[in-house]
Amino acid sequence: MTDSEGQRRAGYHRNWLTIIGTALIFLGVAGGIVLFLVEVLAKGAAPYLGINYLLFMGLLVVGFILVPAGMLREGRRRRRHEGGELRELRLDLAKATHPYAILSLVASFFAVVLLVGIGTYRSYQATESSSFCGQVCHTVMEPEWTAYHRSSHARVACVECHIGSGAGWYVRSKLSGLRQIWAVAINSYPRPIPTPIRDLRPARETCEECHWRRKFTGYKENVRSYFLGDEENTRHDLRMLVKIGGEKTAFLKGSGIHYHMMIARQVEYIARDERRQEIAWLRVTRADGSVTEYRNEDYEMSDEELAGLEVRTMDCMDCHNRPAHQFPSPVESINAALAEERISAELPYIKLEAVKALDNGWASPSDAATGIANEIRGFYAREYPEVVRKRSDELTRAIQEIQTIYSNTMFPTMKAKWSAYPNNIGHIESPGCFRCHTDAMVSEDGDSVFTECSECHLILAQGESIQQVNVNLETGLDFVHPDDYETMDEYEECTDCHTGGADVYE
Numbered sequence: 001m002t003d004s005e006g007q008r009r010a011g012y013h014r015n016w017l018t019i020i021g022t023a024l025i026f027l028g029v030a031g032g033i034v035l036f037l038v039e040v041l042a043k044g045a046a047p048y049l050g051i052n053y054l055l056f057m058g059l060l061v062v063g064f065i066l067v068p069a070g071m072l073r074e075g076r077r078r079r080r081h082e083g084g085e086l087r088e089l090r091l092d093l094a095k096a097t098h099p100y101a102i103l104s105l106v107a108s109f110f111a112v113v114l115l116v117g118i119g120t121y122r123s124y125q126a127t128e129s130s131s132f133c134g135q136v137c138h139t140v141m142e143p144e145w146t147a148y149h150r151s152s153h154a155r156v157a158c159v160e161c162h163i164g165s166g167a168g169w170y171v172r173s174k175l176s177g178l179r180q181i182w183a184v185a186i187n188s189y190p191r192p193i194p195t196p197i198r199d200l201r202p203a204r205e206t207c208e209e210c211h212w213r214r215k216f217t218g219y220k221e222n223v224r225s226y227f228l229g230d231e232e233n234t235r236h237d238l239r240m241l242v243k244i245g246g247e248k249t250a251f252l253k254g255s256g257i258h259y260h261m262m263i264a265r266q267v268e269y270i271a272r273d274e275r276r277q278e279i280a281w282l283r284v285t286r287a288d289g290s291v292t293e294y295r296n297e298d299y300e301m302s303d304e305e306l307a308g309l310e311v312r313t314m315d316c317m318d319c320h321n322r323p324a325h326q327f328p329s330p331v332e333s334i335n336a337a338l339a340e341e342r343i344s345a346e347l348p349y350i351k352l353e354a355v356k357a358l359d360n361g362w363a364s365p366s367d368a369a370t371g372i373a374n375e376i377r378g379f380y381a382r383e384y385p386e387v388v389r390k391r392s393d394e395l396t397r398a399i400q401e402i403q404t405i406y407s408n409t410m411f412p413t414m415k416a417k418w419s420a421y422p423n424n425i426g427h428i429e430s431p432g433c434f435r436c437h438t439d440a441m442v443s444e445d446g447d448s449v450f451t452e453c454s455e456c457h458l459i460l461a462q463g464e465s466i467q468q469v470n471v472n473l474e475t476g477l478d479f480v481h482p483d484d485y486e487t488m489d490e491y492e493e494c495t496d497c498h499t500g501g502a503d504v505y506e
């Protein structure tokens with residue numbers, strides 16, 4: 001190799017593409033180092049920081065494409081102009097300068113690999129973090145993000161349920177994430193976000209990574225307080241055992257909801273609506289192999305119509321569809337606030353007025369805040385001027401509490417609230433268990449799926465005092481309906497009157 005040839009080849013990098021590429025690489029490396037230092041020094045201070053690695057990684061990638069592209073182009077250009085041959089780059093270890101060149105080449109190679117490694121890892125971590133999922137598209141995710149922080153899963157990352165582990169799901173979720181970002185960018189996303197999510201990962205690979213379906217959970221005691229919509233806000237308490245149950249063991253015979261629904265049987269169903277609230281067909285396969293099919297007589301559907309719909313095997317999420325994003329109804333929120341004395345039950349008709357003020361279809365959070373205050377104040381000014389005079393502090397606190405409940409549970413911008421996202425556990429405000437446990441769900445033999453209250457839960461005590469319990473644990477007490485004090489011992493569709501909102505008062 002002659003000197004002039006060496007110079008000629010060395011000159012290949014002197015072209016604007018390669019120079020820009022080199023600058024980008026320097027910028028990427030320097031940015032990465034600075035970001036890394038900032039992260040180490042400001043530990044945990046800035047949740048978004050990790051995302052910036054994506055930017056610097058992008059610079060590096062573009063740089064690494066531009067540098068050789070520029071050199072190739074330059075080579076081709078010179079060949080055309082000078083008629084010379086493009087020689088292969090040869091390494092000659094005997095040349096004194098080469099070992100240093102190789103050493104610095106290897107060193108910078110490792111430095112870049114290291115940086116790219118850290119950058120990739122941190123970018124991955126960042127896009128997997130709950131704050132990325134919940135806050136980057138702030139308005140869109142606000143309802144779920146808010147509800148999530150009030151759930152038992154507030155410490156479980158979004159991705160644990162929405163993605164689960166494994167590269168395949170990571171890529172799938174990022175592709176669908178890109179689609180979603182696009183939808184947000186062009187403002188074409190649906191409000192409310194439709195559920196159930198079609199490609200949610202199966203429960204076996206998410207919920208069951210942490211919760212063991214065979215665990216025997218036994219009975220769970222629920223204590224609830226209700227307040228009626230009368231002048232006194234009459235209180236009615238309820239204490240009951242929900243028969244969750246679980247696996248058969250040497251001591252336990254195997255019983256309860258989880259046992260029957262998850263272990264001893266497989267239940268498949270067809271829903272006729274998108275939200276899986278209207279179940280038209282059912283098939284149960286029991287442990288002994290016997291099979292029964294049921295059809296819902298309320299929905300007249302032909303075999304062809306049914307055949308066109310998806311058959312779904314029931315899993316955790318068909319009951320627990322709101323493990324992290326529960327939007328409690330106005331009735332439920334106000335009952336809880338009264339029971340915990342965040343709202344004073346001494347204010348006449350406060351239950352009724354608070355539910356009506358919440359369930360008013362406000363167009364925006366600020367409309368709701370002023371509207372709620374005006375409605376409640378207006379009511380007391382009109383009907384109970386002495387309350388405004390004597391209980392002004394209690395009234396102000398009640399209004400603030402109702403406003404807080406509104407902003408924690410209703411999101412007009414995204415049209416997210418309890419009625420948009422019914423909870424399938426229970427059966428009072430939405431059909432829930434009664435989607436299948438209804439007299440209308442009938443088999444070929446004419447039997448319907450059972451609806452006896454005590455198969456699912458036992459009432460221990462109800463009414464004014466729930467301290468004393470003296471009941472037969474096989475059957476429990478018949479439910480006394482707080483509104484009319486009638487006992488309810490057989491199936492009645494609670495959702496005919498109860499919706500969770502103000503409808504029940506009509």
Ligand code: HEC
Nearest residue numbers: 133134144153156157158161193195196197321323324325
């Ligand atoms: C414990 C599991 C779990 C965690 C943790 C979780 N989700 Fe969900 N999420 C679900 C399930 C289950 C659904 C589907 C509900 C349905 O099918 O009705 C859902 C639905 C959603 C929906 C659709 C709208 C809706 O309310 O149904 C959004 C958006 C969402 N999640 C975002 C998030 C974000 C953001 C996070 C983290 C801040 C998160 N989720 C954490 C289980 C979870």
Ligand code: HEC
Nearest residue numbers: 152153156160161203206207208209210211316317320323
């Ligand atoms: C990463 C682990 C993890 C995953 C995944 C997970 N959970 Fe949980 N779950 C927990 C923890 C922790 C608790 C809280 C236990 C406690 O407070 O005693 C909990 C509590 C619960 C409870 C009882 C409290 C309540 O809110 O009623 C239910 C029900 C539940 N999880 C259902 C689910 C369902 C359904 C899924 C799948 C969509 C799921 N979990 C996914 C860890 C997890």
Ligand code: HEC
Nearest residue numbers: 203207208211213217220242244257261262315316319425
């Ligand atoms: C047929 C409906 C149904 C199915 C299917 C179902 N559950 Fe449940 N589960 C319930 C009910 C009802 C309760 C008690 C009500 C409550 O949460 O207060 C419950 C309670 C729980 C609890 C809380 C136990 C406690 O001590 O508080 C956990 C955890 C749980 N389920 C996990 C799961 C998991 C995981 C699956 C899927 C393998 C599953 N469930 C499937 C209906 C169901």
Ligand code: HEC
Nearest residue numbers: 256257260267269284319424425426432433435436455456
């Ligand atoms: C998709 C339909 C469907 C839904 C939703 C559903 N179930 Fe069931 N459930 C069934 C079927 C079908 C059977 C079995 C009937 C049979 O074997 O003949 C059953 C059986 C049971 C059993 C066993 C009773 C026994 O003695 O064998 C319990 C307990 C139960 N369900 C509780 C619940 C609870 C609680 C909910 C709501 C959280 C619920 N189910 C929601 C379809 C459903």
Ligand code: HEC
Nearest residue numbers: 224242425426433437451452453456479488489490491492
């Ligand atoms: C298929 C099972 C099933 C049947 C049948 C059933 N329930 Fe329930 N019920 C539930 C579940 C599950 C819950 C929710 C428990 C929870 O919130 O943790 C519930 C909740 C309730 C509650 C408390 C409501 C609340 O959330 O404040 C009342 C009251 C009630 N049921 C009454 C009845 C009566 C009366 C009957 C008979 C006419 C009946 N149930 C039949 C499963 C059932």
Ligand code: HEC
Nearest residue numbers: 226227228229230331335428482483492493494496497504
């Ligand atoms: C014919 C209409 C109707 C049906 C059906 C009905 N309810 Fe009610 N229920 C009412 C009315 C009206 C009230 C009084 C509401 C108030 O004053 O706040 C009420 C009050 C209640 C309350 C206490 C109030 C509260 O804050 O929640 C409970 C609990 C309740 N009903 C449970 C049930 C259950 C469980 C069923 C189904 C098994 C059922 N109801 C079916 C009309 C009905």
